[in-house]
Amino acid sequence: MKIGRIIGFAITGLCFGVLVQGEPIEFExxxxxxxxxxxxxxxxxxxxxxGLPNGQGSVDEGAKVYAAKCAGCHGPxxxxxxxxxxxxxxxxxxxxxxxKTVGSYWPYATTLFDYIFRAMPLTAPQSLSANKVYALVxxxxxxxxxxxxxxxxxxxxxxxxHMPNRHGFQISPHMGxxxxxxx
Amino acid sequence: xxxxxxxxxxxxxSLSRRHFLLGATSLLGVTASQVLLPVIPASxxxxxxxxxxxxxxxxxxxxxxxxxxxxxxxxxxxxSLTPLQDxxxxxxxxxxxxxxHHNGVPLIDPAQHRLLIHGLVERPMLFQxxxxxLFPAVSRLGFIECSGNTGKEWKRAHGKTAQETHxxxxxxxxxxxxxxxxLEQTGVKPEGLWLLAEGSDAAAMTRSFPxxxxxxxxxxxxxxxxxxxxxxxxxxxxLLLPGWEGNTNIKWVRRLKLIPGPAMTREETAKYTDxxxxxxxxxxxxxxEAKSVITHPSGNQRIPKPGFVEIRGLAWSGRGAITAVxxxxxxxHTWRTAELQGPVLPKxxxxxxxxxxxxxxxxxxxxxxxxxxxxxxxxxxELVKVRGTNSYYHNHAIQSWKVLENGHVENVYIx
Numbered sequence: 001m002k003i004g005r006i007i008g009f010a011i012t013g014l015c016f017g018v019l020v021q022g023e024p025i026e027f028e029x030x031x032x033x034x035x036x037x038x039x040x041x042x043x044x045x046x047x048x049x050x051g052l053p054n055g056q057g058s059v060d061e062g063a064k065v066y067a068a069k070c071a072g073c074h075g076p077x078x079x080x081x082x083x084x085x086x087x088x089x090x091x092x093x094x095x096x097x098x099x100k101t102v103g104s105y106w107p108y109a110t111t112l113f114d115y116i117f118r119a120m121p122l123t124a125p126q127s128l129s130a131n132k133v134y135a136l137v138x139x140x141x142x143x144x145x146x147x148x149x150x151x152x153x154x155x156x157x158x159x160x161x162h163m164p165n166r167h168g169f170q171i172s173p174h175m176g177x178x179x180x181x182x183x
Numbered sequence: 184x185x186x187x188x189x190x191x192x193x194x195x196x197s198l199s200r201r202h203f204l205l206g207a208t209s210l211l212g213v214t215a216s217q218v219l220l221p222v223i224p225a226s227x228x229x230x231x232x233x234x235x236x237x238x239x240x241x242x243x244x245x246x247x248x249x250x251x252x253x254x255x256x257x258x259x260x261x262x263s264l265t266p267l268q269d270x271x272x273x274x275x276x277x278x279x280x281x282x283x284h285h286n287g288v289p290l291i292d293p294a295q296h297r298l299l300i301h302g303l304v305e306r307p308m309l310f311q312x313x314x315x316x317l318f319p320a321v322s323r324l325g326f327i328e329c330s331g332n333t334g335k336e337w338k339r340a341h342g343k344t345a346q347e348t349h350x351x352x353x354x355x356x357x358x359x360x361x362x363x364x365x366l367e368q369t370g371v372k373p374e375g376l377w378l379l380a381e382g383s384d385a386a387a388m389t390r391s392f393p394x395x396x397x398x399x400x401x402x403x404x405x406x407x408x409x410x411x412x413x414x415x416x417x418x419x420x421x422l423l424l425p426g427w428e429g430n431t432n433i434k435w436v437r438r439l440k441l442i443p444g445p446a447m448t449r450e451e452t453a454k455y456t457d458x459x460x461x462x463x464x465x466x467x468x469x470x471x472e473a474k475s476v477i478t479h480p481s482g483n484q485r486i487p488k489p490g491f492v493e494i495r496g497l498a499w500s501g502r503g504a505i506t507a508v509x510x511x512x513x514x515x516h517t518w519r520t521a522e523l524q525g526p527v528l529p530k531x532x533x534x535x536x537x538x539x540x541x542x543x544x545x546x547x548x549x550x551x552x553x554x555x556x557x558x559x560x561x562x563x564x565e566l567v568k569v570r571g572t573n574s575y576y577h578n579h580a581i582q583s584w585k586v587l588e589n590g591h592v593e594n595v596y597i598x
Binding site: 027029030031032033037038041042043044046047093094095096098100102105106107108110111112114115118119122125126168169170171172173174175177179 | 285286299300301306307308309310311314315317318368379381385386387389393396437438440442444445446447448449452453456457458460461462463464465466467468469470472573
């Protein structure tokens, strides 16, 4: 079973049919959120690129940002640590010493943007501009031999990147869930 | 009520005087059978520290435990472990509930906090914390277990104590408003099949999951064990998904977004996924399966002498209620059924006990539980056969404690 294949439709619609048709109590608690309310918080990015902001970044720019903001934790080339290794490890997942890196393990490049933008660097999360995040993503993907050094990432090119471990996941067989749509 | 102060204090005085005298005579050789009243030996403490001879402390605005009690969490930078071996019953004191956070515990002013529900809804809505308390409330007891609990025990006996091997699970009474109630306010579009939940911590922690799978049980909680959530547990709001791996129970939750399919966040791709021996990883292993551990006697404890020992422990299952716990004292060759202490609640720690006569010889203590789906907790051998040893998460295998002849108990790896 591969994630992303359309493998069935959940019956959730039924559930909400009941919710909506069951004439729920009108509590009149809370307020309607405006687009302005939502805009600042709506930071998630999905595998098809929804949520990616305007802006762009190159591998060269990414190298500079990485050296300044990331190398202290992830090592000069993304391998040394002390914290999570970002580069290498491809082909190691089925061995006794698996290395789960962006290159060897992460199934979607968009997730890298989402995560860096929301949570990195650890000491100053949400301090990097969209351009700097695009650049970092470009540099990390380049170091993993996933894009070439001239590629510029933006909201159109990033979702087209195919990650090496894109099909390395299966839905846990014990959960009885299926994916409703192709992400 | 009128207080009859003088006779009461007089009788108290005469009682303690009598106890003192009896205590003194017992030291001179009076046997227990001759003495019908409890014997309180003469205190070796100076009178100024004798709790019966000086008035006690005043009432207080917020209670503290005895200065003589020191059970504590075992913290590291990103988590702390519950001292299971020091606790009784099924409720974990809020101050000892395990922690796992992904970039620290945020300081949140509840007056500034909002919960936003948006995405594929009919009407996006914002709720203040106090507003959420106006909705019909629900309370339930439930365990939360980090899927990394026992994760260091796959390849060898790593933790020395039950706290170190199993301390990433705790049980509380959780109170809040059903997620379903809130989604009835916003309405959900038919294509809104998954839900992304996001915390307002410095990790902006996010997970996504199918709405249908959690809608009957998910709670937006504002209280734990009767009082507002502890900061480490998500103050002022957290999501509770009973029986599901801890990190999906998003703390400090600020945003719920209805989406068409999985968000594929870092936490559900790069992190909380289970690498199998063939190099393929299992994803969305939400449920914490049936698991148990003996907490007494357990690692680093010592049985003082041969004779009666009450074996005690905890069992839980993310699929439902525990129906039975069996205990072995011979490394799994024979099993006896333990007594379950009520209440036995679904998706909640359950206390078990078994009387044992220790003969002073080496013994291997194990427990295994069965839940109401009929599922039995596996041996480590059974689990490793399917999962290998690199999946890290979701290790719910039988734990083994070895009792040495000197009574010392230690963690032992049996596969």
